[in-house]
Amino acid sequence: MSVETSGTATLARPDAPVEPVVVVDNVSLAFDDKVVLKDVSFTLLPGHTKLILGASGSGKSTILKLILGLWKPDGGSIWVNGHRVDQMNELELMEMRADVGMVFQEGALFDSLTVAENVGYKLYEESDMPTAQIDARVQEVLGFVSLTEFMDRMPSELSGGQRRRVAIARAMAAKPRVLLYDEPTTGLDPITATTVDEEIVKLRDLEGVSSIVVTHQLRDAFFIAGHRAVRNGAVAIEVAAEEKSEEAEFIMLRDGHIVFEGPAGDLKRSTDPYLKTFLS
Numbered sequence: 001m002s003v004e005t006s007g008t009a010t011l012a013r014p015d016a017p018v019e020p021v022v023v024v025d026n027v028s029l030a031f032d033d034k035v036v037l038k039d040v041s042f043t044l045l046p047g048h049t050k051l052i053l054g055a056s057g058s059g060k061s062t063i064l065k066l067i068l069g070l071w072k073p074d075g076g077s078i079w080v081n082g083h084r085v086d087q088m089n090e091l092e093l094m095e096m097r098a099d100v101g102m103v104f105q106e107g108a109l110f111d112s113l114t115v116a117e118n119v120g121y122k123l124y125e126e127s128d129m130p131t132a133q134i135d136a137r138v139q140e141v142l143g144f145v146s147l148t149e150f151m152d153r154m155p156s157e158l159s160g161g162q163r164r165r166v167a168i169a170r171a172m173a174a175k176p177r178v179l180l181y182d183e184p185t186t187g188l189d190p191i192t193a194t195t196v197d198e199e200i201v202k203l204r205d206l207e208g209v210s211s212i213v214v215t216h217q218l219r220d221a222f223f224i225a226g227h228r229a230v231r232n233g234a235v236a237i238e239v240a241a242e243e244k245s246e247e248a249e250f251i252m253l254r255d256g257h258i259v260f261e262g263p264a265g266d267l268k269r270s271t272d273p274y275l276k277t278f279l280s
Contacts, residue, residue: 018045018046019046019082020043020044020045020046020079021044021045021046021080021081021177021178021210022043022044022067022078022079022080022178022210022212023043023044023077023078023079024040024041024042024043024063024066024067024076024078025041025076025077025078025079026039026040026041026075026076026077027039027040027041027063027066027073027075027076027077027078028040028073028074028075028076029059029062029066029071029073029074029256030074035255035256036059036062036256037059037062037063037066037073037256038256038257039076039257040059040063040076040253040256040257040258041076041258042251042258042261044178044210044212045210045247046177046208046210047204047205047208047209047210047247048204048210048211048247048248048249049200049204049210049211049212049213049224049225049247049248049249050211050212050213050248050249050250050251051213051215051221051224051225051248051249051250051251052212052213052214052215052251052253053215053216053218053221053250053251053252053253053278054216054252054253054254055216055254055278056216058253058254058255058256059253059256060214060216060253061182061183061214063212063214064102064180064182064212064214066078066085066086067080067085067100067180067212068085068093068097068100068102068180069085069086069088069093069096069097072086073086080096080099080100080178081096081099081177081178083096098126098174098176099176099177099178100176100177100178100179100180101171101172101174101176101178101179101180101209102171102179102180102182103164103167103168103171103179103180103181103182103184104167104182105182105183105184105186108167109155109163109166109167109170110155111154111155111156113154113155114151114152114153114154115142115147115150115151115152115153115154115155115158115166116135116138116139116142116151116152118155118166118170119138119141119142119166119169119170119173120134120135120137120138120173121170122170122173122174123137123138123173123174127174137173138151138169138173139151141169141172141173142166142169144169144172144199144202145165145166145168145169145199146165147162147165147166147169150162150166159192160187160188160192161188161192161193161195161196164184164185164188164196165195165196165199167184168184168196168199168200168203172203172207172209176209177208177209177210178209178210178211178212179200179203179209179210179211179212180211180212180214181200181211181212181213181214181215182214183214183215183216183217184196184200184213184215184220185197185215185217185220186217190219193217193219193220194220194223196220197220197223197224197227198227198229198237200213200224201223201224201227201228201229201237202229202235202237204229205228205229205230206229206231206235218279221250222264224248225240225245225248225250225263225264226239226240226245226264227239227240228240228241228244242265245263245264245265246263246265248263248264249261249262249263250262250263250264250267252267252275252278254274259272259274259275260272260275267279
């Protein structure tokens with residue numbers, strides 16, 4: 001962010017542009033003759049959400065793998081928190097991933113560890129935080145997803161929705177600025193899926209987390225875009241005003257190309273035949 005200096009104080013200009021936390025610039029990827037992504041570009045601003053939609057095989061999850069540096073693009077560049085990911089070595093990627101959380105399909109919890117051990121795993125294994133401080137952080141994030149009383153249970157003792165919420169708690173334990181969600185509600189019934197959607201909204205609005213959500217579930221995408229979390233003593237989820245809802249932008253992929261990018265209202269009003277068919 002651009003700054004001005006006045007005396008001994010450094011102040012951000014209110015009209016200064018906000019730097020994006022993720023930049024995907026003209027990215028392409030192919031496996032042999034199969035084009036997975038072609039000239040894909042978008043940016044993610046701090047505290048905002050990108051909701052990536054598309055049919056199976058359209059390249060949605062591939063974008064998350066590229067942002068994490070698990071795959072390298074054939075062309076283009078990818079930046080996370082100001083650092084170019086596609087040119088990083090493995091050590092640099094590990095440092096970058098310390099500020100990026102990932103919620104996988106099905107949760108991907110360790111079956112042999114308790115809920116608390118799952119949530120604190122990265123902190124226990126990769127940080128030099130004192131054990132007491134890690135334990136306190138684990139309890140804090142489990143409280144955030146309303147699962148404190150399940151700390152000592154095994155993943156096999158939880159419902160599907162509870163496992164996803166534990167996965168979200170694990171992803172947020174290290175306080176990342178960016179969270180990536182890969183089909184976080186797959187296989188869940190609508191009521192349970194909504195509880196997961198609410199956690200995504202809470203993290204964005206109460207913790208300031210920037211998020212990219214890959215999903216094929218329109219109901220979940222529109223819920224995340226159309227609601228906000230507020231804290232007035234207790235936390236409440238309520239319908240968002242239009243200005244707030246526009247901070248969540250939809251990206252529609254088709255055969256590796258972006259065919260739409262914009263807020264929910266523009267997507268619903270689109271007359272494009274493919275989009276209308278997808279939304280019907």
